[in-house]
Amino acid sequence: MPLIIKDEYPEKLFREDGKRLDGRDIGELRPIKMEVGVIKNADGSAYLEWGNNKIFAAVYGPREVHPHHLAKPDRGVLRVFYRMATYSVFDRKRPAPGRREKEISMIVADCLEPVLFLELYPGTSFEVFIEVLDADGGTRCASTTVAALALADAGVPMKSLVSAIAVGKIDGKIVVDLSGVEDKAGEADLPCAITWYNEEISLLQFDGNMDLDEMNEFMDLATKSLKKIHQIQLDALKSKYITLKEEETKEIEEGVKEGEK
């Protein structure tokens, strides 16, 4: 007899002191940690912790397209494989890719394609593997963010990075970065991504109820948060090289001290 637990959501998504259930303000993000170069055998890789989300991304390419009939003679193809671990959600996630995985793979690929120069690599493919180890709302946005980071780490020429975030409405208030509970129990949910080259919107999905004025407010709020996420991405990429530099300067200083002695 399987254990059946009903999905129960709290009636109120705001605490009495006006903060959200996890103690955040309306425009506050969950804590984000990014790292690049975590998978040794991949051409480029990145790891992201965004609240309770834990996501790995690995990039391989340019390499031969397999199956071969997917290859295009005039341009390369970007293939994204979004997968969730069986233990990433509360119920066991069946490991076979379903409708949802295919959709997210497609939107991440479409979202990243405008920043790449695929026409320079005809007949080849870039493959991005996204593995969600732990999921708690907003994995499609987090996946887009981490996939862009892994592509940059692989040395693929890009016009710019891509950042993504979900904005939503819970209990009549507009908030950024919805967590799992807020996503399910809230009224509206709007994931959006931006390519920083020319600041164009690369992804916009919508689910729920809201009017046009609210939509504008959503976008203003999203832009502010996206800038913060972009800064974290920059720091993550640069820190890989800057930390190395610092270690060396320390070594040199120590060497000088030894020499003096």
Add this chain to the structure above:
Amino acid sequence: MEEEEKTETEDFEDFEDDESTRDIVIPGEVLTEDIKNYLPGRGTIYNKDKTKIVSLNIGLKQITKNYINVIPLRGFYTPRPGDKVIALIVDKNPVKYKCDINAKDFGTLKPKNTIKKGKIKGFRGSGYSQEQANTEKFEIGDILVVKILSADRLNKPELTTVGKYLGKKNGGIVISIDPPKIPRVIGRNGSMIKMLKSLTNCNIFVTQNGRIWLKGDDIVHERLLIESIKKIASEAHTVGLTDRMEEFIIKQKKKRGII
């Protein structure tokens, strides 16, 4: 061994030891908004309104004259005609060899490109080479030094083993590093590679596709050399690397008792 990598001057310009050019930039980062005085060079692009120059790669910003370049720190090897690379034979049939050259496509080596053409000197009459053009010269798994005859975006690169320093390699060790870091292993005007050779007594052959062939007197020297090359690759973006590596090797030699 007889090999000496004759290095092209073009590659050394990539990594100039100038402190002011050592900014790490990432894709999409604005390099300058002063478009009147600067032009986009390698690894850079204008934005749509032509008001800024942005970077395309993760790399080091460099200004030469009025061009802004970005020297990539990560990336893959793109074959160019004339490059000498280390290839591994992965397959063969009576018509051609298939070679792994660390690029997106396998290179093809045709048997006619493995034998010397033309008259043999010192013979009278029909002094043409008697060698048959077949694929029995090399075996699967052989390591070759090849030159790239033709390479473009669409077709598979074509290779040749006829020429100076080219042909099969017997013995030695092949290691690979990131292709963009190869210029750093060679150093400016070959300074780094000369230093490595003289200090470790090893023969080194560095190729553009990120593979390095080396052979020394004993395994101790070879190990030290491999460690040094890995260290160079991991610190490729720093300043004053040659001096620091020299210090490192001398220190390690004392530590390991090989002088």
